[in-house]
Amino acid sequence: MTWADNIGAALRGLNANKLRSSLTVLGILIGVAAVILLVAVGNGSSQAVQNKIKLLGTNTITIVNRGRFGRGPSTTGTQTQASTITAADVAQLEDPTQAPDILTVSPVITASETADYQAASTSVTVTGTTPTYMGAEDYQLEAGQQITSADVTNHALVVVIGQDLVTNLYEPGTNPIGTDISFGATQFQVVGVLANKGSSSGEDLNDVALVPYTAAEDQLTGYATSFTELIVQATSSKTVNAAENEASDILASDNHTSVADLPFTLINESSLLSTSASTNETFTVLLGAVAAISLLVGGIGIMNIMLVTVTERTREIGIRKAIGAPRGAILGQFLTEAVMLSLLGGIAGVTIGLIGSRFRIVGVKPVVAPTSIIEAFFVAVAIGVFFGFYPANRAASLRPIDALRHE
Amino acid sequence: MTYLGNGQAPLLPSELSAPDGSAPAEQRTAPVIALRQITKTYRLGEVEVQALRGVSLVIERGEFVAIMGASGSGKSTLMNIIGLLDIPSHGRYWLDDVDVRNLDELALSRVRNRKIGFVFQSFNLIPRTTALANVELPLIYAGVKSKERRQRSEAALEQVGMTDRMHHLPNEMSGGQQQRVAVARAIVTNPSLILADEPTGNLDSRSSEDVMAVFADLYAAGRTVVLITHEADIAQYAERVVRVRDGLILSDERMVDATLARPSLGSAP
Ligand SMILES: Nc1ncnc2c1ncn2[C@@H]1O[C@H](COP(=O)(O)OP(=O)(O)O)[C@@H](O)[C@H]1O
Ligand SMILES: [Mg+2]
Numbered sequence: 173m174t175w176a177d178n179i180g181a182a183l184r185g186l187n188a189n190k191l192r193s194s195l196t197v198l199g200i201l202i203g204v205a206a207v208i209l210l211v212a213v214g215n216g217s218s219q220a221v222q223n224k225i226k227l228l229g230t231n232t233i234t235i236v237n238r239g240r241f242g243r244g245p246s247t248t249g250t251q252t253q254a255s256t257i258t259a260a261d262v263a264q265l266e267d268p269t270q271a272p273d274i275l276t277v278s279p280v281i282t283a284s285e286t287a288d289y290q291a292a293s294t295s296v297t298v299t300g301t302t303p304t305y306m307g308a309e310d311y312q313l314e315a316g317q318q319i320t321s322a323d324v325t326n327h328a329l330v331v332v333i334g335q336d337l338v339t340n341l342y343e344p345g346t347n348p349i350g351t352d353i354s355f356g357a358t359q360f361q362v363v364g365v366l367a368n369k370g371s372s373s374g375e376d377l378n379d380v381a382l383v384p385y386t387a388a389e390d391q392l393t394g395y396a397t398s399f400t401e402l403i404v405q406a407t408s409s410k411t412v413n414a415a416e417n418e419a420s421d422i423l424a425s426d427n428h429t430s431v432a433d434l435p436f437t438l439i440n441e442s443s444l445l446s447t448s449a450s451t452n453e454t455f456t457v458l459l460g461a462v463a464a465i466s467l468l469v470g471g472i473g474i475m476n477i478m479l480v481t482v483t484e485r486t487r488e489i490g491i492r493k494a495i496g497a498p499r500g501a502i503l504g505q506f507l508t509e510a511v512m513l514s515l516l517g518g519i520a521g522v523t524i525g526l527i528g529s530r531f532r533i534v535g536v537k538p539v540v541a542p543t544s545i546i547e548a549f550f551v552a553v554a555i556g557v558f559f560g561f562y563p564a565n566r567a568a569s570l571r572p573i574d575a576l577r578h579e
Numbered sequence: 580m581t582y583l584g585n586g587q588a589p590l591l592p593s594e595l596s597a598p599d600g601s602a603p604a605e606q607r608t609a610p611v612i613a614l615r616q617i618t619k620t621y622r623l624g625e626v627e628v629q630a631l632r633g634v635s636l637v638i639e640r641g642e643f644v645a646i647m648g649a650s651g652s653g654k655s656t657l658m659n660i661i662g663l664l665d666i667p668s669h670g671r672y673w674l675d676d677v678d679v680r681n682l683d684e685l686a687l688s689r690v691r692n693r694k695i696g697f698v699f700q701s702f703n704l705i706p707r708t709t710a711l712a713n714v715e716l717p718l719i720y721a722g723v724k725s726k727e728r729r730q731r732s733e734a735a736l737e738q739v740g741m742t743d744r745m746h747h748l749p750n751e752m753s754g755g756q757q758q759r760v761a762v763a764r765a766i767v768t769n770p771s772l773i774l775a776d777e778p779t780g781n782l783d784s785r786s787s788e789d790v791m792a793v794f795a796d797l798y799a800a801g802r803t804v805v806l807i808t809h810e811a812d813i814a815q816y817a818e819r820v821v822r823v824r825d826g827l828i829l830s831d832e833r834m835v836d837a838t839l840a841r842p843s844l845g846s847a848p
Contacts, residue, residue, distance in 0.1 A: 492705070494703070496693070572664045576703070
């Protein structure tokens with residue numbers, strides 16, 4: 173009995189009961205498609221978080237003064253004393269012996285300004301900072317150069333502008349480099365243009381203009397007692413939490429207080445997101461498990477149908493044995509039928525799963541994991557073998573005379 | 580039953596005497612079938628049914644034997660044992676000098692496939708499968724390649740006069756046609772032994788004649804044919820009639836008029 177004979181006989185057997193066969197195939201199809209789709213949805217939402225982490229910048233912690241940006245000042249009297257982030261704090265944080273896991277510290281002063289260039293005018297958030305800011309926040313230069321340490325020292329009136337300013341202030345095709353734009357009364361010379369950066373949770377990352385913080389203090393905000401915030405960049409993604417601890421320790425000792433009473437908030441967004449990413453992974457595993465159960469149920473469906481088939485065709489089995497079918501041939505025939513059901517279900521399930529994953533599901537763009545396709549497919553086939561074996565073996569073990577007498 | 584006096588010593592089939600007291604077995608070629616003291620007991624809950632009570636029978640190569648008897652006398656039970664579909668409760672059975680007790684399941688299926696062609700009263704064609712595919716089936720199990728399979732199946736169908744119904748399904752054929760396809764399936768592997776359990780039991784007389792003509796041809800070609808019937812005119816095709824009653828052989832006689840048994844090919848009235 174060759175493979176071709178076996179497959180031919182199996183197809184004829186399945187064809188004899190089209191509706192029954194289709195429903196059984198449907199069981200496996202749903203299982204396989206569910207595995208592929210749900211894992212893809214889980215993957216998609218993990219990947220969305222990963223992308224957010226990438227947009228955030230590289231391994232940064234944002235330190236903001238709670239008095240100004242926190243959840244509102246406490247009404248109990250002692251808290252009214254203004255806590256400040258000063259240049260001295262920055263110097264300590266930057267010290268590699270005190271804070272080995274901190275790579276850079278960028279002070280930030282922001283001011284909302286109206287930017288004018290010739291007749292055009294637009295509002296912009298001006299960020300006064302140091303050269304390390306661009307690296308920490310993952311900004312790339314499209315043209316020109318960035319702010320230098322010398323610019324900071326010299327209180328130079330230079331600006332690196334984001335894409336929003338380019339489109340809002342300049343005629344298309346104009347090169348902004350070298351032009352002067354004014355924020356209020358002060359003219360700044362454009363020295364660089366930032367590359368386009370997407371938006372993160374509604375915040376337009378292209379709405380920026382970077383100037384030396386010394387110049388911002390001079391011209392825009394007036395001498396401030398404190399920076400608006402500090403962007404602390406850790407040496408690597410693994411040291412973000414260590415860097416956060418070092419920063420809070422240093423700030424606590426500078427302010428003669430404990431870490432718990434620190435008047436600053438340290439926002440470690442990447443750690444929040446990686447928590448949510450790992451939650452997502454758990455979620456993906458859970459979804460996959462639920463889908464795998466439906467695949468298992470499909471397998472039980474195969475077993476059920478094959479048992480019915482064997483019972484129905486007991487007489488046929490008797491005839492085949494009477495004309496010399498060896499046990500192995502009967503086993504092969506019914507096992508092939510079972511595997512054929514699961515194979516068809518597997519192929520159809522992969523197809524449906526792939527089609528389904530082209531659509532957005534509950535707000536998530538599914539990302540198909542190639543391994544989930546291969547796994548679901550082979551598990552489906554293995555299920556056919558596993559659940560088909562018992563009924564097939566039952567058929568093969570029948571004694572010819574008993575099978576022939578079966579009504 | 581004189582040989583029972585031999586005590587424990589196993590008896591070779593050749594030592595069994597021929598039923599009609601003619602020449603002893605060892606002077607002829609080895610018998611195809613040798614049964615010694617075959618019994619078969621069915622147990623239905625508390626009740627025991629003795630279908631065979633000790634049947635000894637020798638059938639030589641090339642014989643055409645009819646087994647006759649009333650319904651329930653044990654004919655089918657005997658035939659199923661001869662055809663290796665069932666096993667006796669006691670007694671021994673040599674098929675072509677091989678004690679079938681020594682054959683394992685795989686060997687039994689191989690013997691059923693190569694040496695025996697079985698024809699049933701109820702045709703037993705596989706449903707939803709064409710005549711040709713039904714006839715090809717034993718050859719599939721014999722491992723014959725598809726091209727040769729096809730040729731041999733067509734030849735077998737031609738032999739039973741069913742060439743024009745080759746691609747018909749069983750439910751598209753009359754009983755006589757189905758039975759002829761079943762005969763084609765039984766002979767397609769060129770078995771030396773053809774067993775038929777009331778092959779004409781479900782057929783009208785016209786179809787019965789068609790089917791019996793095929794058996795007569797096979798007998799004429801030298802095959803051993805064992806056939807169960809309770810119709811006297813069917814038994815007349817045989818050269819030897821064994822009568823069974825209550826699980827025992829009642830009589831075993833050679834037909835005086837054996838001319839009926841060898842009609843010339845295709846000249847049936
Ligand atoms: N599978 C079985 N279980 C129980 N009794 C059986 C079975 N097969 C046959 N018998 C009994 O054995 C006896 C002989 O049956 P069978 O060989 O079929 O007779 P025949 O073919 O001569 O009509 C009958 O009494 C029948 O009832
Ligand atoms: Mg009977």
